[in-house]
Amino acid sequence: MTRDVPPLDSSRNVANTSRHEIQSVPGEALISLHDVHVGFEDREVLQGISFDVAHGETKVLLGETGTGKTLIMKLAAGLIQPDSGRVLVMGHDVSEMPEKELLHFRRSIGFVFQEGALFDSMTVSDNVSFRLREEAMDETEIEERVREALRFVEMEHALEKFPADLSGGMRRRVSIARALVDRPPVVLYDSPTAGLDPVTSQTIITLILRGRDLQDVTALLATHRVQDAFGLANFRFDKASGHVVALAGNGKSGLAQSLAEREEAADGGRERNPTQPTNVLVLRDGKIYFEAPADELLGTKDEYLKKFLASAE
Amino acid sequence: MLDSDVGKSDASRFRLGTLRIGTALAPKIFRGCLLDAARISRYAFVDSAQAAHSARHASPNMPEASATSSLTAVLGDVLKRQVAAVQDYTLLTVQAMRCMFSPPYYWLDTLEQMDIVGVGSLPIIIVAGLSIGGVLVLQTAAQFQRFGETALTGDAVSLALVRELGPAVTALLVSGRNASGMASELGSMVVTEQVDAMRALGTDPIRKLMMPRVIATVLMVPLLTVVFDFVGLCGGFLVAYSTLRLGAVQFWTRAINSLDIGDVVQGLTKPVVFGLIIATVGCYCGLRVRGGTQGVGRATTTAVVISSVCALVADFFLSRLLLYLFQ
Ligand SMILES: Nc1ncnc2c1ncn2[C@@H]1O[C@H](COP(=O)(O)OP(=O)(O)O)[C@@H](O)[C@H]1O
Numbered sequence: 001m002t003r004d005v006p007p008l009d010s011s012r013n014v015a016n017t018s019r020h021e022i023q024s025v026p027g028e029a030l031i032s033l034h035d036v037h038v039g040f041e042d043r044e045v046l047q048g049i050s051f052d053v054a055h056g057e058t059k060v061l062l063g064e065t066g067t068g069k070t071l072i073m074k075l076a077a078g079l080i081q082p083d084s085g086r087v088l089v090m091g092h093d094v095s096e097m098p099e100k101e102l103l104h105f106r107r108s109i110g111f112v113f114q115e116g117a118l119f120d121s122m123t124v125s126d127n128v129s130f131r132l133r134e135e136a137m138d139e140t141e142i143e144e145r146v147r148e149a150l151r152f153v154e155m156e157h158a159l160e161k162f163p164a165d166l167s168g169g170m171r172r173r174v175s176i177a178r179a180l181v182d183r184p185p186v187v188l189y190d191s192p193t194a195g196l197d198p199v200t201s202q203t204i205i206t207l208i209l210r211g212r213d214l215q216d217v218t219a220l221l222a223t224h225r226v227q228d229a230f231g232l233a234n235f236r237f238d239k240a241s242g243h244v245v246a247l248a249g250n251g252k253s254g255l256a257q258s259l260a261e262r263e264e265a266a267d268g269g270r271e272r273n274p275t276q277p278t279n280v281l282v283l284r285d286g287k288i289y290f291e292a293p294a295d296e297l298l299g300t301k302d303e304y305l306k307k308f309l310a311s312a313e
Numbered sequence: 314m315l316d317s318d319v320g321k322s323d324a325s326r327f328r329l330g331t332l333r334i335g336t337a338l339a340p341k342i343f344r345g346c347l348l349d350a351a352r353i354s355r356y357a358f359v360d361s362a363q364a365a366h367s368a369r370h371a372s373p374n375m376p377e378a379s380a381t382s383s384l385t386a387v388l389g390d391v392l393k394r395q396v397a398a399v400q401d402y403t404l405l406t407v408q409a410m411r412c413m414f415s416p417p418y419y420w421l422d423t424l425e426q427m428d429i430v431g432v433g434s435l436p437i438i439i440v441a442g443l444s445i446g447g448v449l450v451l452q453t454a455a456q457f458q459r460f461g462e463t464a465l466t467g468d469a470v471s472l473a474l475v476r477e478l479g480p481a482v483t484a485l486l487v488s489g490r491n492a493s494g495m496a497s498e499l500g501s502m503v504v505t506e507q508v509d510a511m512r513a514l515g516t517d518p519i520r521k522l523m524m525p526r527v528i529a530t531v532l533m534v535p536l537l538t539v540v541f542d543f544v545g546l547c548g549g550f551l552v553a554y555s556t557l558r559l560g561a562v563q564f565w566t567r568a569i570n571s572l573d574i575g576d577v578v579q580g581l582t583k584p585v586v587f588g589l590i591i592a593t594v595g596c597y598c599g600l601r602v603r604g605g606t607q608g609v610g611r612a613t614t615t616a617v618v619i620s621s622v623c624a625l626v627a628d629f630f631l632s633r634l635l636l637y638l639f640q
């Protein structure tokens with residue numbers, strides 16, 4: 001699973017991230033939902049969802065299709081409004097914010113849509129530079145940033161292609177580049193691996209790992225694949241070598257001893273808080289069915305969760 | 314039975330059978346509309362996601378109605394939806410108008426739309442103009458010949474085209490070509506979440522997508538109408554020359570002299586309004602698409618039908634108004 005990836009020019013990242021004001025101290029929740037309800041004519045899809053995503057954390061939202069993962073992502077970005085409950089992002093109540101302020105506010109949130117949602121009338125580079133152009137950034141800087149973002153997702157060769165000419169995985173990667181180009185402190189990944197083959201899915205997870213471990217983004221990842229959760233829990237991106245390395249043995253099989261080893265591995269000057277495991281939320285029937293670190297999910301006795309794990313075999 | 318909070322006190326006083334339906338319905342419709350209005354205006358930006366938000370509460374707003382009598386409930390629901398749609402459309406249009414007074418503007422997109430609406434429609438406008446001008450002469454020539462006044466064909470063609478046929482036919486053609494195009498393009502963008510993606514990237518789809526289309530159409534339809542009028546007169550002249558042996562000077566002087574300022578104002582005011590109707594209805598239908606590809610198809614049809622019919626109805630009232638002003 002160790003992959004070669006070009007190292008990212010990380011000296012610029014710090015400076016760029018500071019463009020967005022994060023009204024929160026490290027460790028505090030950057031995204032939090034309080035008893036959120038969303039219903040449609042026939043039924044209530046979300047029936048009281050509450051959770052927090054701490055600063056620097058990448059939380060996994062696991063659920064079958066149709067359980068409302070996309071809805072939660074859209075709520076967090078203020079794209080839809082809850083019927084009741086509060087949605088706080090970086091200390092702002094997005095469920096109360098008028099659209100005009102939200103438009104501005106969303107510039108510090110990266111959103112990767114389920115199907116990519118690339119603008120199909122624009123080239124890859126225009127897609128990625130969309131937000132920068134809106135901010136009337138200097139053209140040479142836009143060019144530089146777009147290249148950097150596309151290099152990050154290993155899509156630099158496709159600058160002038162149109163989305164229709166790309167494969168599903170490539171489109172997803174461009175979509176990640178578009179969401180990350182402005183270095184938002186919060187990123188929402190809506191089912192980034194849905195409909196992709198296992199190898200491509202792994203590439204996408206690697207990108208998310210890099211975002212987490214190099215850029216210190218706070219992220220919420222919706223997925224129906226339990227493998228994605230383990231990918232995030234058991235691997236980290238090593239800045240020095242530019243590789244993804246396993247935190248414990250070789251992935252799932254060595255999970256029993258994982259916690260101890262992880263702490264060991266993480267002690268060597270990691271920027272990510274080593275005591276912060278990857279937390280998994282399992283959605284079921286509009287409620288949060290399970291919330292715990294990924295390792296606990298593996299040792300579960302619960303029938304429903306076992307079904308999930310079985311699907312990963 | 315009339316347990317809606319608004320209707321309760323009134324209802325006990327009006328227990329007459331005939332009044333009952335009315336009193337039962339009115340508060341519900343009214344309350345539902347108010348709720349919708351409150352919802353929509355709260356978000357200021359009336360957009361697909363929020364329209365869905367208000368729409369999905371359309372029925373829970375009036376559960377009492379369905380419990381008592383299904384007919385009134387259904388009627389009320391239908392009526393309410395129509396009223397809500399008109400209201401939604403109005404809000405969207407007002408929102409778009411308001412965008413005109415503050416930056417950012419998307420001039421490049423506007424230019425592109427002007428090319429699509431204006432230059433793109435030229436071929437059909439020219440062909441249609443030539444045919445209609447020609448047909449006008451063909452149909453009227455026999456009458457004028459009977460009275461030996463063939464020179465009047467110039468007047469007839471010119472007045473009919475500039476006052477009425479030019480604006481109306483241009484509007485119908487542009488509506489068929491561009492209202493449908495806008496609805497399907499924006500609709501596909503909604504369905505594939507591109508509109509949401511735009512909002513997520515901090516760009517207002519009304520400014521970026523709707524405004525350029527509205528401005529371009531409002532500017533282009535009058536120009537296309539002028540082209541249509543001119544080409545129509547050319548078509549008329551060609552037919553008049555070949556069938557009635559009417560001279561060029563005779564035809565064109567009569568054609569031009571028969572027009573006064575009122576006709577020209579009328580002929581140029583109407584297309585502006587038609588352009589506004591076509592673009593706003595097309596964009597509205599597109600931005601409100603629900604239900605995947607099928608929804609896009611429905612929206613496209615609706616956009617053409619509604620914008621054409623609205624343009625023709627507006628034509629009637631505008632004609633009435635302008636004739637009153639200039640005579
Ligand atoms: N606009 C809508 N109108 C009606 N129902 C909707 C709408 N959007 C979502 N839903 C319903 O909400 C549920 C959750 O949808 P979604 O969040 O897309 O699920 P997921 O992303 O987990 O697959 C689905 O069952 C769907 O039927």
Ligand SMILES: [Mg+2]
Pocket residue numbers: 069070114190191
């Ligand atoms: Mg989804």
